[in-house]
Amino acid sequence: MEKLPQKIYSLLINFYPMDFQKQHGLEMRQTFDELIKDYGLVKTWLRVLPDFFISVLIINIKDFMEKSSLQFKLALWGVAMLVPFTLLVLAAMLGTLFHFPANNFIGQHILAGHLGLAPFILIILPMGAFFMNLVPLVNNLFQQKQTSDVASLEFIRTNVLTLVVAVAGIGAAAFIPAHDAIPCFINGLIAQHFHNIVPLFDACRNA
Amino acid sequence: MNNINDQSENLTPAVFYILLALSRQDLHGYGIMKQVVEDSQNKIKMGPGTLYGSIQRMLKDKLVEEADGHAKDEERRKYYRITKLGTKAIGGELERYQSAIKVAKKLELMPSIKV
Numbered sequence: 001m002e003k004l005p006q007k008i009y010s011l012l013i014n015f016y017p018m019d020f021q022k023q024h025g026l027e028m029r030q031t032f033d034e035l036i037k038d039y040g041l042v043k044t045w046l047r048v049l050p051d052f053f054i055s056v057l058i059i060n061i062k063d064f065m066e067k068s069s070l071q072f073k074l075a076l077w078g079v080a081m082l083v084p085f086t087l088l089v090l091a092a093m094l095g096t097l098f099h100f101p102a103n104n105f106i107g108q109h110i111l112a113g114h115l116g117l118a119p120f121i122l123i124i125l126p127m128g129a130f131f132m133n134l135v136p137l138v139n140n141l142f143q144q145k146q147t148s149d150v151a152s153l154e155f156i157r158t159n160v161l162t163l164v165v166a167v168a169g170i171g172a173a174a175f176i177p178a179h180d181a182i183p184c185f186i187n188g189l190i191a192q193h194f195h196n197i198v199p200l201f202d203a204c205r206n207a
Numbered sequence: 208m209n210n211i212n213d214q215s216e217n218l219t220p221a222v223f224y225i226l227l228a229l230s231r232q233d234l235h236g237y238g239i240m241k242q243v244v245e246d247s248q249n250k251i252k253m254g255p256g257t258l259y260g261s262i263q264r265m266l267k268d269k270l271v272e273e274a275d276g277h278a279k280d281e282e283r284r285k286y287y288r289i290t291k292l293g294t295k296a297i298g299g300e301l302e303r304y305q306s307a308i309k310v311a312k313k314l315e316l317m318p319s320i321k322v
Binding site: 020035054056 | 255
């Protein structure tokens with residue numbers, strides 16, 4: 001049975017491209033086990049973690065660049081969407097932080113709103129990994145390189161953890177800005193017997 | 208395209224030391240990792256991501272290949288072997304180093320090394 005460090009490392013391996021995982025995933029786990037045996041837990045993580053962050057980025061980019069032109073266009077589109085969004089949120093947070101004094105009511109609320117967007121930044125990596133694996137799957141299905149059942153099962157097997165992380169991030173992102181309005185919304189929903197939902201939603205948001 | 212086959216391109220330190228390790232004998236991933244640490248005198252400590260990322264690239268470039276005949280290994284680990292092209296590539300790289308060292312020696316940049 002896998003121990004916690006092995007489970008965590010197995011989860012990290014999911015961020016590599018699907019082909020890479022298939023070819024080297026098992027070997028990487030074996031190597032991780034042997035590193036722990038020889039160097040202990042702390043030294044192993046100190047060696048593995050920085051290597052993970054650099055290599056996962058490089059290997060994903062190389063893998064992406066080698067795929068079809070459709071995939072390359074999708075990648076550029078994804079980066080074009082994510083980079084300005086991330087910079088915008090960070091700039092807005094910093095701007096708010098410096099512009100309003102700490103005890104300013106409006107400033108605090110704007111900052112809270114921006115902080116609500118922070119989980120979106122946290123889901124960039126898992127979502128990126130997910131879509132990087134999705135595109136080869138679609139390519140394979142179109143080119144009929146393998147049967148759809150095999151390709152789909154393989155896709156689910158390698159992406160389920162990645163997807164869980166991403167969905168948790170999206171859930172957190174939705175919950176943080178909206179949680180104050182949830183009790184009001186549910187009470188109002190019961191009281192108004194499901195009528196006039198849109199005005200109710202607006203009222204709760206402005207409450 | 209990135210291609211080491213024409214030997215015009217320098218090898219990265221990771222690729223160089225992996226080829227050097229495999230020049231002795233066929234090794235599995237962790238064996239390569241340990242040999243690289245020893246050969247580089249602790250200066251290059253690769254993690255699994257860098258190691259297998261480099262190996263994947265080297266398999267594509269045909270510098271190394273998977274080696275059969277290691278069935279006695281209980282954990283069914285993959286072993287890797289250097290190819291003729293890999294031997295040629297590391298030879299070319301060592302020649303480049305050698306000429307650079309000669310120049311450095313003439314310039315007395317490395318007085319401790321005798322060529």
